[in-house]
Amino acid sequence: xxxxxxxxxxxxxxxxxxxxxxxxxxxxxxxxxxxxxxxxxxxxxxxxxxxxxxxxxxxxxxxxxxxxxxxxxxxxxxxxxxxxxxxxxxxxxxxxxxxxxxxxxxxxxxxxxxxxxxxxxxxxxxxxxxxxxxxxxxxxxxxxxxxxxxxxxxxxxxxxxxxxxxxxxxxxxxxxxxxxxxxxxxxxxxxxxxxxxxxxxxxxxxxxxxxxxxxxxxxxxxxxxxxxxxxxxxxxxxxxxxxxxxxxxxxxxxxxxxxxxxxxxxxxxxxxxxxxxxxxxxxxxxxxxxxxxxxxxxxxxxxxxxxxxxxxxxxxxxxxxxxxxxxxxxxxxxxxxxxxxxxxxxxxxxxxxxxxxxxxxxxxxxxxxxxxxxxxxxxxxxxxxxxxxxxxxxxxxxx
Numbered sequence: 208x209x210x211x212x213x214x215x216x217x218x219x220x221x222x223x224x225x226x227x228x229x230x231x232x233x234x235x236x237x238x239x240x241x242x243x244x245x246x247x248x249x250x251x252x253x254x255x256x257x258x259x260x261x262x263x264x265x266x267x268x269x270x271x272x273x274x275x276x277x278x279x280x281x282x283x284x285x286x287x288x289x290x291x292x293x294x295x296x297x298x299x300x301x302x303x304x305x306x307x308x309x310x311x312x313x314x315x316x317x318x319x320x321x322x323x324x325x326x327x328x329x330x331x332x333x334x335x336x337x338x339x340x341x342x343x344x345x346x347x348x349x350x351x352x353x354x355x356x357x358x359x360x361x362x363x364x365x366x367x368x369x370x371x372x373x374x375x376x377x378x379x380x381x382x383x384x385x386x387x388x389x390x391x392x393x394x395x396x397x398x399x400x401x402x403x404x405x406x407x408x409x410x411x412x413x414x415x416x417x418x419x420x421x422x423x424x425x426x427x428x429x430x431x432x433x434x435x436x437x438x439x440x441x442x443x444x445x446x447x448x449x450x451x452x453x454x455x456x457x458x459x460x461x462x463x464x465x466x467x468x469x470x471x472x473x474x475x476x477x478x479x480x481x482x483x484x485x486x487x488x489x490x491x492x493x494x495x496x497x498x499x500x501x502x503x504x505x506x507x508x509x510x511x512x513x514x515x516x517x518x519x520x521x522x523x524x525x526x527x528x529x530x531x532x533x534x535x536x537x538x539x540x541x542x543x544x545x546x547x548x549x550x551x552x553x554x555x556x557x558x559x560x561x562x563x564x565x566x567x568x569x570x571x572x573x574x575x576x577x578x579x580x581x582x583x584x585x586x587x588x589x590x591x592x593x594x595x596x597x598x599x600x601x602x603x604x605x606x
Contacts, residue, residue: 208464209277210376212245213280213370213373215370216242216372216373217280219368220257220361220365223361224259224320224361227361228318229320230315230317230318230319231259231313231320232255232256233254233255233306233310233320234255234257234321235251235254235299235302235322235340235344236251237251237465238465238541239537240253241537242366242536243255243257244257244265244280246265246275246278247425247465248268248271249268249270249271250268250298251338252268252298252302253271253302254303254306255281256306256310256313258315263281264285265281265283265284266287266302267285268287268289268298269287269289270289285305287301287304287305299344300343307348307351310351311351316352316353317353317354318354319355320355320357321358322358322359322362323355323358325359363542366534366537366542367541367557368554368555368556368557369557369558373536376464377466377467377468377536377558377578377580377589379463379466380426380461380462380466380467381461381468381470381578381590381591383416383426383428384412384472384592385591385592386411387412388408388472388592389599390408390411391404391407391408391474395407395474395476396449397448397451397476398449400445400447400449401434401437401444401445401446401447401448401449401455402432402446404432404457405431405432405444408430408459409427409428409430411428412426412461413427416461426461426462426464427462428460429462430458431444431458432444432455432457433447434455435447435449435450435571436453436571437570438454438456438566438570438572438573439566439570440528440529440574451475451476452478452479453475453479453480454473454475454483454596455473456471456573457472458471458574459472460539462539466537467535467536467537467538467539468539468589469539469562469576470577470578470590471564472576472590472596473575474596474599475596479597486565486572487573487595487596487597489518489521489565490565490575491575491594491595492521493517493518493521494561494563497514497563498586499585500513501532501559501561501579501585501586502553503554503581504553507544507545507546507549508545508546508548508549508550509547510531510532510545510553511549514531521565527562527563527565527574529562530545530546531545531562531563532544532545532562533559533560535558535559535560535578543557554581556580557580558579558580558589559579559581559586560576560577561577561579562574562575564576577589
């Protein structure tokens with residue numbers, strides 16, 4: 208979807224490039240392409256040459272020309288073929304050739320930054336088949352540049368602070384997540400398979416989200432769904448039945464044109480057991496304290512330490528087995544991360560996923576997770592669906 212050029216964002220990146228004496232960045236990760244060009248590639252073959260001064264050059268797969276012209280913030284678009292009868296190499300090598308050519312054309316080879324330390328490959332628009340770089344990709348830049356440095360820390364620093372446009376785009380993804388949860392709440396039934404619940408949520412986001420408010424071109428959702436004793440962490444959705452009096456937990460990622468949510472929402476078609484009422488009350492107390500703490504200038508290590516201490520005081524030491532806070536934006540999981548053995552300060556403009564959880568031995572438990580935009584006034588919750596899911600009753604239900 209076409210958006211006005213985000214001057215604030217691009218100026219921040221160029222200021223950091225000047226401070227680090229970089230002539231250009233070359234990015235190929237789909238999330239960094241979205242971030243710097245507003246172009247969300249169908250495959251992970253495309254690239255962007257982003258100079259400290261002057262216009263960027265988008266290097267796009269040939270069939271994507273119309274989409275690139277419609278959405279990209281740069282008009283300098285170079286195309287490469289997905290299949291070339293004279294070149295048996297995979298298409299990403301032709302993209303690489305063009306990136307090298309552009310750097311040479313514009314004499315941007317003194318000191319360049321590339322993604323040397325991404326860790327993982329983010330999703331392209333096709334999402335089913337991540338494409339990663341080979342050693343040849345990295346070596347090619349070293350052969351033509353005076354110096355090659357890792358651009359990942361610079362991009363992480365820039366991406367941590369969101370612009371007004373980014374908040375609007377993340378808000379759209381969160382709106383879709385809330386609408387899909389309301390749909391699930393109204394249609395979930397005891398005995399339904401976990402996988403049916405996941406399909407219900409994901410299908411709703413895709414069906415309603417494409418074209419949503421005239422501002423979303425592509426919307427996709429991805430879920431992990433667990434019910435009752437199936438609730439755990441780092442496990443797959445199964446064919447377990449939805450329990451009437453125990454929660455069904457949905458771990459949710461919604462993506463709207465390359466901007467993501469990372470949420471965990473719960474629903475129960477019947478009346479919760481006493482055991483789950485007690486656990487939910489504890490987690491809400493922990494969650495609300497963590498949210499209240501999360502303000503401009505607060506310590507990431509202290510946030511992690513405080514949250515885990517409160518869970519331990521509630522009778523669950525050592526929980527949860529996953530981070531309790533991380534950034535969200537052009538990826539569902541991105542820097543910064545809160546860790547008691549780490550460093551870092553919460554800053555205005557960040558969007559943080561806060562996610563305390565407790566998992567019982569033998570199965571069952573709960574997690575609460577929402578996305579919060581750090582503001583002058585503290586923070587703002589981006590998803591309207593309640594974390595106390597006892598308040599989110601289906602149409603026609605009473606407590």
